[in-house]
Amino acid sequence: ADAVRAVCEAIGYAARHCLDAAGLSGTLALCGGGTRSLTWARLIADVLGRPVRIPLEEQVGALGVVSVARASLSPGYEAPPGRHQVVDPREDVRALYEDGYERYRAELATARTAWGAHARPAGHPGRL
Incomplete structure (x- = not known):
């Protein structure tokens, strides 16, 4: 876990x-x-420190493609607004995730230094 x-x-x-x-x-x-899990969505909202919106419809990617295609073929077409649930970040864990994000950034900087010094193949054009 x-x-x-x-x-x-x-x-x-x-x-x-x-x-x-x-x-x-x-x-x-x-x-x-993953958005079927409210726990996962809440964790993402908490880490981001901002609300996340979860569409209630299935296959929203496909629906978006259809809406874009229809709008390009039918001037003036506006897709109907989708139904969604909003998950707000929790204030009681804000400090925990702010600290975690700072540690993440510090570890990432350390890892990039190591990657640059040891893991870049010969002739690699630059930073990953």
Whole structure:
């Protein structure tokens, strides 16, 4: 259980790092099989420190593709708003995940140094 939780938290920290690096903020929409678990969605919201929105419809990726195709073929078409559940981050664990994210960033910096010094194949163009 501890290993699974550590992997889930690491995925959340990596997602947060990507969102921070891209300068993206606001509510994040999650989709896919993992979103069937409210525990998983809550952990992601907690790690990100922001609300996550979970569509209640199935196959939202396919529905999105169909909506984009229809909009390109039918000027003025607007897709109907989807139903969703919002999972808010919990304040009582905020400090725990802020500390965890700082440790994640520090460990990542250490790992990048090691990767750069020892793991880069000859002729590799640069940083991974």
